[in-house]
Amino acid sequence: MEKGRGVYQRVEDIFAHAAALQQSGRLKNTIFCIKNRVYILNQDHTVLLKFMLHSKALNFEQPVSFEANDYDSPVFEVKDDKVCFIKKRDGYKCVKSCRTPQHTPIKMVKLFKSFSNKRIEKNRVSINSSFLSNLDTSLSHVEFKGDRKGLLVIQRNIYSGMIITIREDEDRKGLLQPDRSLMFEAVGLRTNDFVALFSFSNNVDFYFANEGFVWLRSRDPRMLFTGVISQCIYDEIGKV
Amino acid sequence: MNYWELRKEVSQIIPRTAFLFEDKTPEVMKTKGRKTRYKEFSITEKRWYDVNHLLNLEEIGSFIEVSCRAAACPMPLNIDVWDGMSCPFRCKYCFASTFKTYLYTAFFDNTHSMGVRHCNPNKFKKELDVYMKRRGQNPHDIKGDIAKAIVMGIPLHFGIKFEDFMRQEAKKGVSLELMKYLADVEYPVMICTKSDLVARDDYVQTFVDNKAKTALQMTLISSNNELLKQLEPGAPFYDQRIRAMKVLSDSGVRVVLRIEPYIPFLTDQKEDTQRLIEDVWDAGVRNITFDNFSYSAKNPSMYRVFRNMGMDLERILLAGCDSQALSSLLLKEYMQMFTDKGFSCSTFDMGNVPDNSQSVCCEVEDFFDKAGFNWGCSVMAARFIKSKKGKSVSWSDFCAWVNSKGGFLSPILENEVHHLWNCDGNDAYSQSWAQGMTAVGCDENGLVWCYDKEFDFRDDLYQSIRKEENGKGKRCLSKG
Numbered sequence: 048m049e050k051g052r053g054v055y056q057r058v059e060d061i062f063a064h065a066a067a068l069q070q071s072g073r074l075k076n077t078i079f080c081i082k083n084r085v086y087i088l089n090q091d092h093t094v095l096l097k098f099m100l101h102s103k104a105l106n107f108e109q110p111v112s113f114e115a116n117d118y119d120s121p122v123f124e125v126k127d128d129k130v131c132f133i134k135k136r137d138g139y140k141c142v143k144s145c146r147t148p149q150h151t152p153i154k155m156v157k158l159f160k161s162f163s164n165k166r167i168e169k170n171r172v173s174i175n176s177s178f179l180s181n182l183d184t185s186l187s188h189v190e191f192k193g194d195r196k197g198l199l200v201i202q203r204n205i206y207s208g209m210i211i212t213i214r215e216d217e218d219r220k221g222l223l224q225p226d227r228s229l230m231f232e233a234v235g236l237r238t239n240d241f242v243a244l245f246s247f248s249n250n251v252d253f254y255f256a257n258e259g260f261v262w263l264r265s266r267d268p269r270m271l272f273t274g275v276i277s278q279c280i281y282d283e284i285g286k287v
Numbered sequence: 288m289n290y291w292e293l294r295k296e297v298s299q300i301i302p303r304t305a306f307l308f309e310d311k312t313p314e315v316m317k318t319k320g321r322k323t324r325y326k327e328f329s330i331t332e333k334r335w336y337d338v339n340h341l342l343n344l345e346e347i348g349s350f351i352e353v354s355c356r357a358a359a360c361p362m363p364l365n366i367d368v369w370d371g372m373s374c375p376f377r378c379k380y381c382f383a384s385t386f387k388t389y390l391y392t393a394f395f396d397n398t399h400s401m402g403v404r405h406c407n408p409n410k411f412k413k414e415l416d417v418y419m420k421r422r423g424q425n426p427h428d429i430k431g432d433i434a435k436a437i438v439m440g441i442p443l444h445f446g447i448k449f450e451d452f453m454r455q456e457a458k459k460g461v462s463l464e465l466m467k468y469l470a471d472v473e474y475p476v477m478i479c480t481k482s483d484l485v486a487r488d489d490y491v492q493t494f495v496d497n498k499a500k501t502a503l504q505m506t507l508i509s510s511n512n513e514l515l516k517q518l519e520p521g522a523p524f525y526d527q528r529i530r531a532m533k534v535l536s537d538s539g540v541r542v543v544l545r546i547e548p549y550i551p552f553l554t555d556q557k558e559d560t561q562r563l564i565e566d567v568w569d570a571g572v573r574n575i576t577f578d579n580f581s582y583s584a585k586n587p588s589m590y591r592v593f594r595n596m597g598m599d600l601e602r603i604l605l606a607g608c609d610s611q612a613l614s615s616l617l618l619k620e621y622m623q624m625f626t627d628k629g630f631s632c633s634t635f636d637m638g639n640v641p642d643n644s645q646s647v648c649c650e651v652e653d654f655f656d657k658a659g660f661n662w663g664c665s666v667m668a669a670r671f672i673k674s675k676k677g678k679s680v681s682w683s684d685f686c687a688w689v690n691s692k693g694g695f696l697s698p699i700l701e702n703e704v705h706h707l708w709n710c711d712g713n714d715a716y717s718q719s720w721a722q723g724m725t726a727v728g729c730d731e732n733g734l735v736w737c738y739d740k741e742f743d744f745r746d747d748l749y750q751s752i753r754k755e756e757n758g759k760g761k762r763c764l765s766k767g
Contacts, residue, residue: 091594092306149312158308187605188302203300205610208751235302237601259305279302283295285553286597 058105058121060270061085061098064246065115074243076115080107081152087115088155094240096247096274097159110152117145162260162275169256170231172198173266176245181213182238188279189238191255193229202238231255235279247272290620291557297613298552299754301606303599311595323396342395343404350406351414353432353696354447358703359665359716360635361647362477363696364436365447368462371403375453376481376522379592380548382583383448403453405461412468419472426659426693432700439659439693442475442502442651452482452490463490470497475658477649478503479545481522486531494540499658502541502651504576505532509554510563517596518554529566536571541654544572544630548580551606551617553598560621564628574650575625577634579614580607582715611720612748615639619745637720638745640666641673641738662688663695665707669718673738682708682732709733 061078065087068074075090083106085098111125119132120143132143170193182189183202190201200213234255244251248265253276255261260275288296326335350367357363372391373384391398418437421429429435445451451462469476470493478501484490485503494501505528509515512525523531536542544567549555567575585604593600608614615638622632622639633643633650645652646667647660661667663686671688672680682705695701706712710719718724718736722743728735 091304091590092308092310093304095307162307187601190302203752205300205605205613205748205752208612208748210752233299237304260307275307277305277307279304281299281302283298283552284303285550285599285603 057269058085058098058100061087061247062115062118062121066118068243068246069116073239073246077112077148077150078115078118079110079112079148079150079152079155081110081156082106082108084156086152086155086159088150089240089243093237093277094243094274095155095159095162096244096272098270098272107152112148112150112152112155113145114148117143119143159275162257162262163273165257166254166262166275167256168254168262170229170254172229172253172255174251174253176249178213179242179245181211182242183211184238184242186238188235189241190233190235191231191253192233193231193255195230197229201233233281234261235281236261236276237279240276244274244276288620290555290617290624293617293620294551294555296749296753297606297617300613300752301602301610303552303602306594306599309597312591325396339396340394341397342391342401344397344401345404347404347406350411351433351443353436353700356716357432357661357664357696357700358707358712359637361660361662361664361666362442362444362649362651363661363664364433364441365444366465367406367448368445368451368465369403369405369449369453369456371449372398372401374450374521375403375455376450376519378481378519378522379596380518380550380580380584380589382581382586382589385586385588386583403455405455405459408461408464408468411465415468415472419474427690432697435693435696436661437474439661439696440475440499440655440657441661442477442655442658443469444477444479446479450480450482451478452480452484456482457484457487463493466490466493466497466501469499470494470501473497473499473657475499475655476501477651479506480504481506481519481528483523483527483531486534491535491538491540494535495538500541500655502543502649502654503535504543504545504649505572506545506547507563507567508546508548508550509556509559510566511554511556511559514554514559529570532567532572533570541574541651542570542572543650544575545577546575547578548584549577549607549618549621550580550603551614553603555621560624564625564630568628568630573629574631575622575633576648576650577618577622577632577636579618579636580604582608584608610748611638611715612745615720615722616745616749635666637666637669637716637718638722640669640718640721641723643670646670659693661696662692663701663704665704665716665718668704668708669721669724672718672724672736673721675738677737677739679727679735679737681730681735683730705733708736 065076065078069076077088079086083100087096109125111130113130120134122133124131128147129144130147134141186202186204192199197215202211248267248270250266252264252266253261259278261278263274263276265272325338327338328335347367347370352365354360354363354365372388418434421434421438424438426435426438429438456462476497507528510525515525532542590600606613615636618634618636619639626632631644631650633645633648635648648666668685671685689695703712707717710717723738723740725737725739725742726734727737
């Protein structure tokens with residue numbers, strides 16, 4: 048990003064969605080921009096998304112990172128290790144100066160690459176945002192499992208004993224689960240992490256074939272991204 | 288089903304998050320920002336004034352109180368000898384440090400230079416003298432909860448909010464001086480600590496000299512020294528605490544092992560637990576008190592601290608306290624392993640209170656001859672209802688029983704306990720959460736309860752969500 052230059056609408060949308068997620072209490076995010084890529088990492092380090100910007104005109108020559116909630120204006124610059132968001136309105140110039148986050152864009156590039164290199168794009172499940180209406184978003188986890196009947200999604204309410212089970216309707220078969228051979232052990236995802244993805248895209252493909260993480264890919268042409276989301280594992284270990 | 292089977296099944300219900308990468312983020316205690324060098328201009332005097340709110344960094348102003356948990360707690364008379372922004376033992380799971388840091392920095396301007404401070408022994412002796420003179424009077428004639436608690440002889444509880452036996456105490460002996468005073472006036476004492484200083488000769492002698500008796504709870508949540516170093520980096524090592532327990536129990540002091548917080552999937556490894564059971568038994572300890580992680584630990588600072596250690600606090604809290612049913616069930620089976628060895632075991636976890644070995648969950652009911660307890664609380668209500676063996680129990684029945692033992696500590700507290708009786712107020716502390724509690728009717732004072740041995744909402748909930756049953760378990764009952 049050249050100094051003080053406004054970013055395009057799509058990038059602004061990414062930033063705005065990331066900020067909105069924090070304000071809604073669902074995810075607290077940090078944004079990292081480098082060259083023609085934008086990375087979003089949540090504070091708990093359970094979601095990492097990479098957005099590719101195709102326009103050649105849009106290039107963050109100088110890597111920049113900031114907390115999503117600090118985002119205040121499409122015009123910003125880096126000055127003395129601080130990110131300054133600049134707003135001009137009614138004859139006034141307002142500069143909001145914010146600390147830069149602990150991690151750097153270069154670290155995010157390496158981190159993302161480490162997942163990308165070992166990803167296996169198998170056990171694909173395509174999920175549309177309408178699926179969310181089946182979930183109880185107040186519950187901490189949502190569990191995915193591939194069995195002989197296809198995809199099984201389960202939520203357990205550990206306060207009341209209620210269980211939600213979701214399977215693809217016979218009439219729709221094949222939409223949710225395009226891969227025929229869908230057999231995988233139960234994988235938990237944090238409900239907040241899962242739901243948050245659909246703030247960026249209405250259609251997301253999940254690949255349940257990787258150890259420790261789920262690879263994902265947006266299918267929304269207006270908001271293309273790839274990413275990883277932490278798996279929640281059903282073991283008896285207290286440490287990560 | 289034993290503990291290990293249950294633990295495995297709970298692990299199939301509540302998963303562990305595999306974070307994308309290990310990271311050490313700064314563990315900055317949340318502090319409230321205050322302006323520095325702040326001045327205000329007086330228009331009348333036409334000059335600037337420094338506006339500072341200063342905390343007395345040397346001395347604690349007040350030191351004795353009835354706990355805010357008195358509506359549930361049988362021993363709520365607390366005494367604060369030492370205090371500070373952060374305790375030198377630096378236990379990672381201690382939410383008191385978080386709260387103190389936030390509160391002190393919110394109201395005072397000089398807390399950056401704060402170390403530890405203590406109460407003034409001369410002042411507190413005078414204050415206690417006033418209370419002690421009233422002992423022997425009829426509790427029903429006493430007004431004021433502290434005065435009444437002392438007249439009833441409720442043991443003074445050291446070390447609830449801060450460690451009272453750390454390195455500074457070894458030099459200054461403030462707690463020791465207070466102990467000596469209480470030994471002189473023959474008042475029962477209860478100590479909660481992680482320090483091995485309590486096994487020093489002069490301390491042991493003072494405990495023994497108290498004819499009203501001294502009991503001591505030694506907190507030790509695991510036998511895994513490496514884990515303890517991570518979780519309690521400033522506290523004495525495992526072996527030091529075991530040795531201290533042996534010295535004290537050999538001297539006739541009631542030593543209660545305190546496993547609080549019990550942290551599922553972390554401090555409950557099989558070999559560690561087995562070793563803890565054996566070592567504590569060999570140290571002569573026969574009583575244990577347990578409790579789950581507190582809800583108060585649910586704050587962002589604590590999550591960060593645990594993540595820095597590579598631990599998933601979310602899972603620990605979901606299994607260890609958030610789901611009252613699952614956490615209580617886990618604790619029940621965990622306690623059972625200690626009970627099987629021959630220990631007398633009790634807990635403040637309401638779900639398990641009916642099965643406690645003693646009515647006083649601190650495990651000292653049988654130890655103090657001259658002590659009284661806070662009978663008018665919800666833990667005692669659960670025990671009272673169970674003691675009636677399935678008969679209906681009304682609020683009036685409970686009140687009559689409490690009054691026969693000295694009454695409620697105050698009208699406000701009576702009102703609070705009455706709310707809990709009827710599942711109002713902060714109902715996490717209501718006896719309704721206890722295993723077997725069944726509301727069987729209503730009268731002019733609200734709910735009428737009875738104890739049904741067969742009814743356990745925890746088991747019902749667990750059966751309904753366990754994986755093996757695939758949700759086809761028994762009926763599903765939720766509280767509330």
